[in-house]
Amino acid sequence: MSQKMSQKMFQNNFSRNMLTRRKFLYSLGALTAMGTVFLGKDELKRQQVLALDDPNAEYIKYPGDTSLKQRARNKNLIFGAAIRYDQLSKDKEYAQSVSKECGILVPEWGLKWSVYPYILRPTPETFDFTAADWMLYFARMYHMKFRGHTLVWHLSLPDWFENTVNSQNARTFLEQHIKTVVRRYKGRVHSWDVVNEAIEITDGHPDGLRKTPWLEFLGEDYIELAFRLAHEADPKAILVYNDYGLEYDIAEDEAKRNAVLKLLKRLKSRGAPIHALGIQSHLDAGGTNFNPKKFRDFLAEVADMGLDIMITELDVADTDLPKDIEIRDRIVAKTYSDYLKVALEQPAVTTVITWGLSDKYTWLNEFYPRSDGALLRPLLLDRNGQRKFAWNAIARAFDAAPSR
DSSP: OOHHHHHHHHHHHHHHHHHHHHHTTOOOTSHHHHHHHHHHHHHHHHHHHHOOOOOOOOSSSSOOSSSHHHHHHTTTTTTHHHHHHHHHHHOOOHHHHHHOOEEEEEESSSTTTTTTTBBBBBBTOOOOHHHHHHHHHHHTTTEEEEEEEEEEEEESTTTTHHHHOOTTTTHHHHHHHHHHHHHHHTTTSSSSEEOOOOBGGOOTTTTOOOOOOOOOOOHHTHHHHHHHHHHOOOTSEEEEEEESOOSSSHHHHHHHHHHHHEEEEEEHTTTTOEEEEEEOOOSSSOOOOHHHHHHHHHHHHHTTTTTTEEEEEEEEEEEOOSSSSSHHHHHHHHHHHHHHHHHTTTEEEEEEEEOSSSSSSOOOOSSSSSOOOOOOOOBBTTTTTBOOOOHHHHHHHHHHOOOO
């Protein structure tokens, strides 16, 4: 299988996951039967969404020029973004925006095993650190922290993996990979997503674990092993378990929250060197079922284990919002505001990272496009690098957050 074909399979798998998620998030089950009869589902959904729009909301008002990284720093928080190497190296204006707003930088692709064309491990014996090294240099040049994503994931494995790795040699490959990558950046990486997305309830494992090659070859202990290897390679790095689908008051997310808590408790009980939970927080604007109390309680349970919490991949999809840009931008800003108001109440939340910074570069246009053909507007800057209502909302959330 070619690398491009492998990348296409990754995209298809990711798209299926997101479509399954949207089936829950945009369910019309909460609508009353009477309303459905008289107005129709489409009209009721439109009214539901428009009811979220408030042209006079405080969170859309510009709070002044101070950067997000400085506002976060004022409260002992860290703000940053996940960015691709090609975006930073080829777009000077975008690079300037990243350096101005971000206190931590995450390579969106360069430290995964293989995402075409950035193949960290092109052969079983070799590594290519070109993209990651350049991004580390950029981060250090602008006094940003640097974060690693990700050491162990079931997706983005190189072409050679399937015919090379098996139950006899999987531990050797995992150990070699983690030690080589983490040692290269020892002392220069703030935190690592050691294991990414290891929970998938629908796979049917008793503990909710996802069926992956690592689980098949090494059993349940592969997760603990990965954390121990990473800690051995860099004892000072913050080690994170990272996952999605933890935010909403729906059965799917409730089951996943419980499975993640179970995993974290198991790792802690065994003395594994895990320091934080990463919550991806790919949110949906309009029609979502966000329950502040349930999410607040979940964060408290994680914090009670002595773990920090990092918001690691924050963005807000506006796929199903009206086409009107002003309305879309206000509802997206509201989604950021409502979510961060709850998240930042929890003192264990130390970091907020968005998955991209500008609408010019968002994965959602490719994976999750609008049916009307309009480009999505899920991030903090528009395609010209101008601050949006979403930027205002995050700035105000940092200003209102209690200090750590």
